Amino acid sequence: MSLSRTMLSVRFHQTGGPEVLRVETLARPEPKKGEVIVRVLAAGVNFADLVRRRGGHYPVPTPLPFNPGCEFAGIIEDCGEGVDRSRIGESVIGANIVGGAYADYIAVEATNLMPWFEGLSPEQAAMLPIQGLTAYLALTDAGMLTKNDTVFVQGATGGVGSLIVRIAKALGAKRVIAGVGHESKVRLALAAGAEAVVDYSQPDWVDALRAASGGLGVDLVMDATSGRILEGGIDCLVPNGRAVVYGHAAPTSNPVNVTRLLEGNLRVTGFFLGYYHVKRPDIVVAALKNLETLVKRGELDLVPAKVLPFARAEEAHRLMEERNSEGKIILVPSNRMEDQNG
Known part of the structure; x- marks a missing residue:
């Protein structure tokens, strides 16, 4: 033809x-x-x-x-x-x-x-090529997810966020807490597999996040805003906790409190998928294969x-x-x- x-x-x-x-x-x-x-x-x-x-x-x-x-x-x-x-x-x-x-x-x-x-x-x-791989690699390579982790996922009903929730659950994260910007999205976040949902349009959302973690804090924050939600998430990190920033959707970026990072021995990592496509195609191929496995097992819709x-x-x-x-x-x-x- x-x-x-x-x-x-x-x-x-x-x-x-x-x-x-x-x-x-x-x-x-x-x-x-x-x-x-x-x-x-x-x-x-x-x-x-x-x-x-x-x-x-x-x-x-x-x-x-x-x-x-x-x-x-x-x-x-x-x-x-x-x-x-x-x-x-x-x-x-x-x-x-x-x-x-x-x-x-x-x-x-x-x-x-x-x-x-x-x-x-x-x-x-x-x-898969952008959002699927971003969700998987930001979580596993940049975020170094383990099965002992409690994970807070900002924007949990968006394209990447909803995949991060599902992938974190499929990979055995101990607890996944979803962050949403409106109460109307709570049901969707729970349907994606989150055990708890925090509405950060509420003034006490940081306290709610701590409570949802059992008062212990979270091990990993997945953030796409670079704004006040990232700041609040970092405040809830446990010692040696990690935060991964894979976007900057917020109108303005809040400066990270370096003193908080030092005192908590915390790590904030930026993530850009383009780097992997250009510099580490081997990691991309392996990640795609792992996503295929999750889909074929019925663990990722x-x-x-x-x-x-x-x-x-x-x-x-x-x-x-x-x-x-x-x-x-x-x-x-x-x-x-x-x-x-x-």
């Missing part, structure tokens, strides 16, 4: 709110040396996409006009020079830090692709919270921006939505 010469792509020509996203018809990319063309079946929506759309700080440039999306599942349709053409037809998942996944096709370095293991839909597979067509990317961004989504949001080409609904 010959490839279409054109494709639909979601882009923004200026930074701003979700309304700057627009669907455009563009020429399909051609593969360069070492690249493949992947027909995108599903793309994950991540907070990084919102940061770049707003014009916020990101480790790599965001040239305008820009097509967001760094996480996808699809099928290899063409190969550039230096790539074995027998790979055409292969089902893959990928993380592409430069973006481009909100489109029918994406050109990507062949080395950025990973196998898409059997038994998953495209929507489920697209949960991959269920997107919402699946929308590319044409509704603005809605997807609003849902995430306004904290009105619980779990992972997936975008798919319009023809896939038509096939599913038809």
